[in-house]
Amino acid sequence: MQGKILIMSPRSLRIILPFVFLTAIALCSSSARAHEFKLDAVMNSFITIDRNEAHLVIRAPLYLFKAAKFPVKGAEIDVDNAGPAIARALEGLQHDVTLFEDGRALAAQRALGRLALPSDRAFESYEKALAHVVTPIEPGTSIVIDQGYVDAHFTFAIASPSSEFTVRTAAARELGDFLKLTIRYQPLGEPGRAMVITSRSGTVALNPTWLRAAAGFIGLGVVHIVSGYDHLLFLLCVVIPLRGMRQLLTVITGFTLAHSFTLIGSAFNLAPGGAWFPPFVELAIAMSIVYMALEDIVGVDVRRRLLLTMLFGLVHGFGFSYGLKEDLQFAGTHLLVSLFAFNLGIEIGQILVLSFMLPALALVRRTLLPGRVGTIILAAIVAHTGWHWMNERWDALIRVSWPSFDLANLTVLLLWMGGLALTGGAVVAIVSRLRLEQQAPEAQGGRQIAAGHAGE
Numbered sequence: 001m002q003g004k005i006l007i008m009s010p011r012s013l014r015i016i017l018p019f020v021f022l023t024a025i026a027l028c029s030s031s032a033r034a035h036e037f038k039l040d041a042v043m044n045s046f047i048t049i050d051r052n053e054a055h056l057v058i059r060a061p062l063y064l065f066k067a068a069k070f071p072v073k074g075a076e077i078d079v080d081n082a083g084p085a086i087a088r089a090l091e092g093l094q095h096d097v098t099l100f101e102d103g104r105a106l107a108a109q110r111a112l113g114r115l116a117l118p119s120d121r122a123f124e125s126y127e128k129a130l131a132h133v134v135t136p137i138e139p140g141t142s143i144v145i146d147q148g149y150v151d152a153h154f155t156f157a158i159a160s161p162s163s164e165f166t167v168r169t170a171a172a173r174e175l176g177d178f179l180k181l182t183i184r185y186q187p188l189g190e191p192g193r194a195m196v197i198t199s200r201s202g203t204v205a206l207n208p209t210w211l212r213a214a215a216g217f218i219g220l221g222v223v224h225i226v227s228g229y230d231h232l233l234f235l236l237c238v239v240i241p242l243r244g245m246r247q248l249l250t251v252i253t254g255f256t257l258a259h260s261f262t263l264i265g266s267a268f269n270l271a272p273g274g275a276w277f278p279p280f281v282e283l284a285i286a287m288s289i290v291y292m293a294l295e296d297i298v299g300v301d302v303r304r305r306l307l308l309t310m311l312f313g314l315v316h317g318f319g320f321s322y323g324l325k326e327d328l329q330f331a332g333t334h335l336l337v338s339l340f341a342f343n344l345g346i347e348i349g350q351i352l353v354l355s356f357m358l359p360a361l362a363l364v365r366r367t368l369l370p371g372r373v374g375t376i377i378l379a380a381i382v383a384h385t386g387w388h389w390m391n392e393r394w395d396a397l398i399r400v401s402w403p404s405f406d407l408a409n410l411t412v413l414l415l416w417m418g419g420l421a422l423t424g425g426a427v428v429a430i431v432s433r434l435r436l437e438q439q440a441p442e443a444q445g446g447r448q449i450a451a452g453h454a455g456e
Contacts, residue, residue, distance in 0.1 A: 041179040043171065046126040047099065047206060048186045054106065054156040054165065056099055057129045059116070063146035064172055064179075065089045070145075077143045079115060086113045089150045096171035097181065099156060100203065101163045106156040113152040115143055122151070126186065161188040164212070168203040176200060195329035204330060213334040214341040217327070221345020224323045225353065230285050230389065231316060232353060237292035237382055238309055239358065240375055241299075248358075252350070254306045258313025259320055260343050266321030267328065267339050275400045281318040283393040288312040289386035296379035320346060 045058040062070070062077075068088040071078035090113045099106045114137050116122070122132030133153040169181045177198045185206045186192040197204050205212055225231055238255065242248050265271060292308070324342050331338035365374050 041172070041175060043097075043169075043179070043181045044123045045097070045181060046123075046129060046184050046186070047165075047167065048126060049158070049161050049165065049188045051161055051188065052158065053109075054099060054101070054158050055130075056097070056108075056154040056156070057123075057126065057133060057152070058093060058097060058154075059123050059129070059149045059151045060093065060171070061146075062115070062143070062148045062150055065092060065150055068092065072145055075144055077115065077145060077148065079137055079141050079143060080139050082115060086115065086150065089113060090152055093150070093152055093171075094154065096169060098168045098170075099154075100166040100168070101156075101158050103164075103166070106158070108154040109157055110155040111152065113150060115141075116149040116151050117141065117143060118147050118149070120149065126184065164209060165206045166203050167197070167206060169197060169201075170199055173199045190333070193329070193332070205332065208330070208332045208334065210334045210337045213331050213338050216330065217338040217341035218345040218348065220324070220327055221342040221347075222349040222352070223345075224320065224342075225346045225349035228319075228323070230282075230289065231319070232357075233382055233385060234285070234289050234292065234312070234316065235350070235353065236357065236361075237289055237296060237379070238305070239354070239361065240296050240378055240382075241305070248354075251306050251309050252354070254310040255313040255316075256347060256350070258310040259317035259346075262314045262317030263320045263324070263343060264339055266318055267324065267335070271318060271321065274402075276397070276402045277318075278322055279393060279397040279400055281315060281322070283390065283397050284315045285319050286386050286389035286393050288315060290383050290390060293379045293383035293386060297376050297383070 041061055041064070043058060043060045043064075045056060048055045048057075065085075065088075068085045070085040071081045090111045093113075094108055094111065112133050114133060114135075116132070116137070120132070121128075123129045129151070130153065133151050167183065171181070172179045177200055180196050180198055182194070182196050183206070184192060184194050187207055190207075193206075195204070195206075205216075208216070235255075238251055239248060242251060262271070271277065292312070295305075295308070324339075327342075328335065328338065361378075364378070365371075368374070369377050
């Protein structure tokens with residue numbers, strides 16, 4: 001019996017192609033050793049607020065205190081005669097790590113300090129660290145030069161525990177982001193929070209007001225979109241073929257709704273975990289640029305462009321979330337406010353970018369690359385850039401470890417595959433409905449014309 005060959009129409013291919021494209025990314029995986037990032041320099045600290053006092057207990061690597069000039073014996077610190085050097089180190093710490101109350105720099109009423117061995121584990125908790133600092137080091141303890149710690153406890157008088165407290169570190173500015181200050185903050189009568197800052201973080205609020213948190217995260221959102229070249233290139237791909245403000249607003253609104261959904265979901269830890277997912281998202285973003293650019297070359301249906309932009313917007317939302325994840329530590333107790341403020345900042349940045357991008361694009365079309373040929377050339381340039389990013393990000397992706405296929409991970413995979421299938425079916429149904437609605441008036445008009453001819 002002769003077999004039949006199934007030939008799909010161009011319209012069907014255009015609907016199915018994006019989902020095949022995204023599924024292909026998910027199936028391209030390989031196991032490799034993961035990269036590990038090691039912190040070169042860390043200062044550990046606790047900041048605790050009582051009714052009338054604030055306490056800063058801090059541990060800093062000994063090699064940061066060259067100016068203190070610790071006495072040495074051979075290759076070791078002369079611990080028994082290190083008192084004056086410890087006093088100088090405490091002065092340096094007070095100068096470099098500053099605590100503020102309602103914008104006013106606090107001066108320490110009391111300062112205690114001591115040296116500690118590299119193997120000491122007292123800073124595992126606030127209570128252990130506090131007891132450790134007041135306990136003198138054993139005479140004759142051997143600490144190799146630059147191999148131990150300076151531990152300190154500063155006590156500050158405060159006006160009220162409900163004040164807004166901020167902190168700033170200026171320690172070893174030449175190290176930039178390589179010197180990190182970890183803070184475990186314990187306000188009075190509230191859950192504790194942890195954060196990591198550097199000298200480039202500026203003055204950071206430990207318990208920000210909702211207004212301060214909102215203002216800060218709006219700024220972060222603007223900076224994130226303006227400095228995110230892959231997101232900007234995707235926006236360029238989206239707007240290249242569009243004509244008219246209505247088309248533009250419809251598609252950009254769809255992109256906004258889609259990336260907001262995954263951005264907020266990721267902030268509440270609903271995104272897949274593991275070292276593989278961030279580079280996978282980065283690769284998917286690069287592939288979305290290439291795909292949209294190729295679509296610009298072959299021709300675009302505006303209704304389909306809206307649905308594709310929303311589909312890829314879900315992926316870009318995960319990308320936005322990674323820019324936000326490190327900064328959520330500065331939200332204090334205002335997580336939802338900060339999330340919406342960050343998203344608002346992204347939209348403000350998007351509007352700013354488009355206000356420059358659209359006139360520039362119109363100028364290029366009018367003077368340098370007019371007509372359909374101009375669209376093809378612009379899209380080809382974008383596709384070329386996206387292709388290079390794809391190759392680079394694929395190389396990064398194959399170097400991370402992928403999750404083992406145990407029952408839990410297999411369940412998550414099946415859920416995601418089911419979600420992708422449902423999304424694909426919904427998109428196909430919506431596109432089909434839109435086409436039927438468009439074809440109905442045309443068919444009605446045709447019947448009226450035919451009836452008119454028959455009456456004649």
